Amino acid sequence: MQLRRSPLLLAAAVALLLAACSPSAPPPVEREPYDASASADARRIEADVRFLADDLLEGREAGTRGHALASLYVAQRFRATGLAPAGEDGYYQAVPMLEARRVETGARFVVERAGRELALRYRDQYLPDVNFNTGDAKVEAPMVFVGQGVHAPALGHDDFEGLDVRGRVAVLFNGAPARFDTDRRAFHASQREKLRELSARGAVGAIFVATDRDEARSPWARGVANWERPSMRLRDADGTALDTFPDLKVVARVSAAAAPLLLDAGGHEARALFEANAAGTLRGFPLPGTVRLAARTRIAPAESRNVVGRLAGSDPTLAAEHVVFSAHLDHVGIGAPVDGDAIYNGALDNALGVAIMLEAAKRLAQSDAPPKRSILFVAVTAEEKGLLGAEWFARHPTVAPGSLVANINMDMPVLLAPTTDAVPVGIEHSSLQPLVEAAAREVGVALSPDPVPEESIFVRSDQYAFIRSGVPSVYLVGGYTGRDGVDARAINGAFLREHYHRPGDDASQPIRYDDAARLARLNAVIGQKVADTPERPRWNDGDFFGEHFGSTAMPAEPAVNASAPE
Template sequence: MIRSTLTAGVLAGAALFMQPPAGAQIPDAVLAGSAANIEADVRFLGDDLLEGREAGTRGFDLAALYVATQYRLIGLEPAGDDGSYFQSVPLIRGVRDREGARFAITRGDEALEFVFEDEYLPAVNFSTGEESISAPMVFVGQAVAAPHHDHDDFAGVDVAGKIAVVLNSAPASFPDAERAYYAHRIEKWRALEERGAVGMITLGDPEREAKRPWSLDAPNWKRPFMRRLDADGRPADDFPGLRVRVSASVGIAERVFAGSPYTAAEVFAMLEAGELVSFDLAGEATLSTRATLDRLESSNVVARLPGSDPALSQEHIVMTAHLDHVGFGAPVNGDTLYNGVQDNAMGTATMLETARLLADSPESFARSFLFVALTAEEKGLLGAYHYANTPTVPADGIVANVNMDMPVIIGDVTDVIPIGIEHSTLGDVTERAVAQADIVLTPDPAPEEVVFVRSDQYPFVRAGIPAVYLKGGVKLRDGGDGEAIVKAFRAKRYHLPSDDLDQPLYWPAAGRLAYVNYRIGSLIANDPERPQWLPDSFFGQTFGKH
C-alpha cells in the first residue's frame, strides 16, 4: 500500500472512515489534516511568486513543478511522457494587434467606425494571423439548429458569404443539458462554418451586461489567445472558414440593427420572450484582425495510483483540476496580478488532498486513479482536450472523470453543489458519497450559467466518458445568505486581482470537499460495474460509446 507523509494521528483517523455508513461524520483528525494540507498548497499556488500561473509562463511552470513534487511526496507513480510527471501540450499563441483591428458598417453614404476595446474586440485567426473581410450581415438569433426541438435559427435566411450577427447562449426553453450544449461556442462556430458564413459578430445583451459589464474584461485584450495543435500541427477547433470573429458590447446594438426590420430593443424583447427571429441586416460590415503568432509547449501534470485488481487496475478514474489562471492583466485599484486563489489554486489543492486521502486509505482499490493538473483551461479547456484526446493510458480504460474547478469556498457550509449527476450513474455514487460525509446536495442555483460545458470535465464528456464535479455549497451553518456571497464573488473577484489570499477562506470546508471526492473515487474504484450514461441523458446519447 502506498503511503504518504501524513501524521500518525491522521493515519489513525483514516482507519475510522473505512467504508463509513451513511450519516457518518468525517473524523476530526482527518478533517483537520486535510484543511491544513489544502491551506499550505493554496498559499503556495496563490502566492505572487507564481505570477498568476498563466499557461506558457514561468509562473505556471513553477506551479507544475510544485504539483509534481507533491505527487512524488504522496508516493504516486509518474504517468506523463517518457516516465515523467509531465505530458507535453503543444499550443499556438496569438497576441492581438490593435492597429490591425477594424469593425465598421457601411450603409449607403454612411460609415460607422466602432472603437476598439470600448465597443468591440476581434478574435485571433490562428490559421493565418491576419484577415480582413467585407460582407453583408445577417442576424441569426443564437445560431442554434435543434431539429428535435423544432428550432432552427437559420430558417428563412441565407448565411453563405455573409457575416453572422449572433447572441450568446441558447433558448431558455431547452432542458439545461441541451441548452448547455448548444450554447457552447464550438457548436455555434461549426454551425456557421457549415452554412458558409465568412465572419461572425457576437453581440452582448442587457442581461449579460448587468451580470458582468463589458468594461470589466475588455481592458485585458492584450492577454494571449491560444489553441491546441492537433497531431498534424494545425490549430484544433479554429474553424478557419469564419475568417474574422469579433465580440461586441451591447452598447452598439442599436447601431448594428439600424435600418433593419427590427430594432435592438425589439430583438432583446424577443430574446427575453424566447421568440427570436432571423433576418438580413441593413448595410455591409468590414471586419479585420491581426495577431502575432508563435508556438509553445505547456504541460499537464499527471500521476497514477495503481489499483489492486489484476484486471480492473487497467481501468482508470481520472481526477482533474486546472492549474493555470490568467496571469497579469489590466490594473484594478492599482493591482495587475490576478492570483486565481479560488480559480483554481483551491481546486488543485483539493485534488492533491483527494490524492493523499486515497493513497493513505486503509482500503484497497480495484481500479487505478490518475491525477491530472491541467494546463490552459483559461484558454479554452485546452489541456483537458489534449488529455481526453491523447491520454497517457489506453483511452478505452478511462471509466470516469471527477473534476475540481473553482469550488468557491465561502464558509462553514452543510452542502455541496453537484454538476452533471443527472447524466450518469455517477449521480447515485455522488449521493452515497455525500451521505457518508453527513452533508447534503443542493441543486445548481444558476443552471443558466451552463457550467457543465465550461470546465474541464466537458472534453471528457465529449470523449464519451461520464463525468461529475462538485462546487462548494451555499448553505451556511450560521444562516447567512450563501448564494449572495457566491454572486458577490463572481461580480467582484472572479477573474480579477481580488481573487487572492486576502479574501475570506474557510479551510475545513475545502477539506470536507476533498473527503467527498475521495469517497466518490473510492466507490467508483470498487464498483464491479463501470459508470454508465443514463438512457435519457442528452450527453450520453450525443457522445456516449454505444
C-alpha cells in the same frame, strides 16, 4: 561544485546576522495568520493554496514560468504522496499550443449603408477575436442576422430557416432559447457549436452582439480591460491550430451599447431585438448594408504541461481501468491592474481545487483498502484558454485508450462561508449518482442541486472534455447552505461579482479550509466507491450527453472546447 569562501563575504554575512539579532532590529512580521486549532488536512490544503496563489507564481497563466513552477510543485507533491509518474516525461505531459494576441493597428469595423460609412471604435465598441490561421485577416460582405445561431430541429427550432448565409457575415446573439432544457441549452449556446453551424452554411464571418442581459452578468468594460491578453488553441503536428473554422475570416464582438449602430436598420431596432431574444420570439432577417472587417494577430507556438500521477489499482482485472480526478492548475496570469494590483492569483480558481485534489490523493493512497481500479490525478493546464489541457489529455491519454471510466472534476470551490453541503454538478446524468450520494452520507455532507442551472457550468469546466470523449463525469463545487445563520449564497455571489477573474481572488480571502478538508474527504470516498464498483459507470438511458457523446468516443485527436470563456 564547492565554492571558495571569501573573507569579505563571511564578514558581510556575520554583520547581517548580528544586525538581525540586535535589540534594535524589528521583529519579523507574520504575514499569514496561523490557525493552531485547524486539522492537519485543513492545514495541508491551506499550505498548498498559499503557495500556488502566491504572487511569486504571477497568476499561473498557461505557458509561463509561473505555471511551470506550479506544475513542478504539484509533481513533487504527487511524489511525496506516493503517486507514480504517469505522464510522458515523468509526471509531465506536454500540451502543444498556439498563442495568439490581438494587434490594434490595422483592425477595422466599418458598416456601409445607403452610401454612408460608420466606423466602430476599437475596444470601446468592438473587438475582433484573434485569428489562429493568419496574421492578417479581412472580409467585406453583406450581413444577415441569424438570431442566436441555433439549429435544433429536434426541438422545433432553427434560426437559419429561410435565410441565406452563404458568402455573408452572420450577426448573432449569445445563448440559446430559454425553453430548451438545461443540457441542450448549454450545448447549443456554446460558441463552438455556433461557429460550426455558421461555417457549415458558408458564412465568411461572424459578429457576436452583446445584449443588456449579457453585460449585466459580465460588463463589457471589464471583459475588454485585458484585450491584450493572449488566447490559445491546441497545435497539430503540422503546426496549425485545431478546430478554428478558417472559413470564417473574421469573428468580432460588439458591445450592447454599440448594438444600435449595427442593428437599427431595415425597420428593426436593437432594443426590440433584445426584448424578443428574452421573450423567445426572435427571428432572423437579412440585415441591410455591408460590413468591412479586418483583424491582425501575432501568432507563435507555445507549450504548457499537464501533471499526471497514478495510484495503481489492487484488483488484477479492474486495475487496467482508470478513474480520473482532474483540477486545472492554470489561472489567467498578469492583467489590467485593479486597485494597483495586476496579479490575478486564482486562489479559489483554482489553487483551492488543486489543493483539495492533492488531499484526496493522499487519503486514497493511504487507504486501508486500496482502490480496485487505478486512479489518475491530473492537474491540467490551459482551462482558462478553453479546456485545452483536459481536451488534450482526454484525446491523448497517457494510459491505454479506452481505459478511462469516470471523471471527477474540481474547479473553483467557493468556500468563503461555513456550509453544510456540496453541489455535485451533473450527478443526474449517469450511474455515478448513487455512488456520490452514498459517499455524501458516509462523510455526513448534504448534497444540493445546482443553484444556477442557467449558467450551464456542466459544460464550462474540464469535465466537458471527458464528456466529449464519452466518459461519465461529475463536477463538485462548494455548498450554498450556510451554518449558524450565515447567508452563504450571498457571500458566494459577492465573490463572483467582485473577485472572480480579478486580482482579489487571492489567499487573503477568508477561505474555509475546514470545509475544504471535508470536500477532500468527500472526493476521496467518491473515488474509492467508483474504483471499487464492479460495473463500469455508464450514462443513463436517454441522457442527452450519453446519446450525443457516449455511444462512441470522439476521434483520437485533440479538439478545443470553445464554449468556455478565455
